Amino acid sequence: MGAHAKHAAAESTSMRRTALAVIVPIAVLTLVGMVWLWPSQGVPAPGSSGSAPQVDGEVLALQRETCEEELPDEVNGCGTARVRVTSGADEGAEAVVPLPNGPGAPLIAAGDEVVLIESSSPDGTTYSVVDHQRATELWVLLGAFALALVAFGRWRGVSALAGLAVTFAILLFFVVPAILAGEPPLLVAIVGAAAITLTVLYLTHGFASSTTIAVLGTLLSLALTGVLSAVAVSALHLTGITDDISTSVNVSYTVNMQGLLLAGIVIGSLGVLDDVTVTQAATVTELGRANPGYGVVELYRAATRVGRSHIASVVNTIILAYAGSSLPLLILIVANEDSLGMVLTDQIIAQEIVRSVVATLGLVAAVPITTGLAAVTVRRAGRPADR
Incomplete structure (x- = not known):
């Protein structure tokens, strides 16, 4: 060297x-x-009561109806959707929920995988559609990345x-x-x-x-x-x-x-x-x-x-x-x-x-x-x- x-x-x-x-x-x-x-x-636990519990679901069918009056933020129109709960304690149960409308409401169709919020009422547990499930699509996108x-x-x-x-x-x-x-x-x-x-x-x-x-x-x-x-x-x-x-x-x-x-x-x-x-x-x-x-x-x-x-x-x-x-x-x-x-x-x-x-x-x-x-x-x- x-x-x-x-x-x-x-x-x-x-x-x-x-x-x-x-x-x-x-x-x-x-x-x-x-x-x-x-x-x-x-x-730490939040100081407030927190949001309603969420479960997964699948839209089985839509039942549309004529609206009695015009909706200010119509997304899916009037009517109901029949959904099957696919997670949580009531997995497998079916429920009839109102079609979601309003700012940010998801546009749904039969076969869609959705997110439901669960709430209690005197008539029992009720559900509302609040979003689409998108975990699979996100994993595909991340995999491509x-x-x-x-x-x-x-x-x-x-x-x-x-x-x-x-x-x-x-x-x-x-x-x-x-x-x-x-x-x-x-x-x-x-x-x-x-x-x-x-x-x-x-x-x-x-x-x-x-x-x-x-x-x-x-x-x-x-x-x-x-x-x-x-x-x-x-x-x-x-x-x-x-x-x-x-x-x-x-x-x-x-x-x-x-x-x-x-x-x-x-x-x-x-x-x-x-x-x-x-x-x-x-x-x-x-x-x-x-x-x-x-x-x-x-x-x-x-x-x-x-x-x-x-x-x-x-x-x-x-x-x-x-x-x-x-x-x-x-x-x-x-x-x-x-x-x-x-x-x-x-x-x-x-x-x-x-x-x-x-x-x-x-x-x-x-x-x-x-x-x-x-x-x-x-x-x-x-x-x-x-x-």
Whole structure:
């Protein structure tokens, strides 16, 4: 082995030790945080009586009738449906139920698999059709998604699916139960996001220097996002209660809704932050390989130009994602013809603006942070970081 190769190997080993010296304490701190915040009891019961029990059913036949008067929100018209209960204590029983009508009512036909709500009355148990069953169709769609990802990404696709499973596991078994147990939502979100970042990025991209840089860039930007969101929510006096769902959560469970809003901003920002940081770390790595003569400053400037283009497109993606999910709200706002000032200062719109702006500021900060770390690491190693 030549002197240059020995020097490069020594530098690479030194960088790995440095990375471990930084990442291991962060991982230990994250694990301690999860243990400390882990709910000791199960999910608490709601403060209210809760919703009516639901069972599955199958529509056997429809009996339509002429409506005596016009229905304001007619979906299935007047009449009844004969259904068979296919789950629960009364499985196999048949019942006659009124045809569902009104906003959001399902359009049903004979043979449809539906969801029924069960209620008690002096005449016995009665049922109402409230929705379609869609578990089978969802499994088919998810299967197609998994097959497409694995067919294109191969082992990277498999690791991406594993990372997705880890993300859902942390959200469902740690973040949500801890918040329901009364722990501070923002702290829970930051610890959960750190756990997702440390696990998923290494699982998806491997134990390499570029991955470590992306992890550090993501965590630093995420901490900044949490601080900015706390300042913005407090300054604008946002309560986190803007719709029926948030109101129901506030009434049913003892959850800090303002903290839940902050937690949502942090968790939502993570999905785009890791995309930017991984891209920037990989960009610096490739630039270093393609241009061995580049120093730290040249690498930083070249990769930052790429980052600016990436940020410009991602910001548009964020805004369109929020606009798409809030399209019914936007329709109501435009139809009411309120002034622009009244629209923007309304709590519902102000909350979405805070989400978008804070997430964008976190993304903007992620580019120089990650790019600077990557440029220094690549050149200190004497060669591009391992991939």
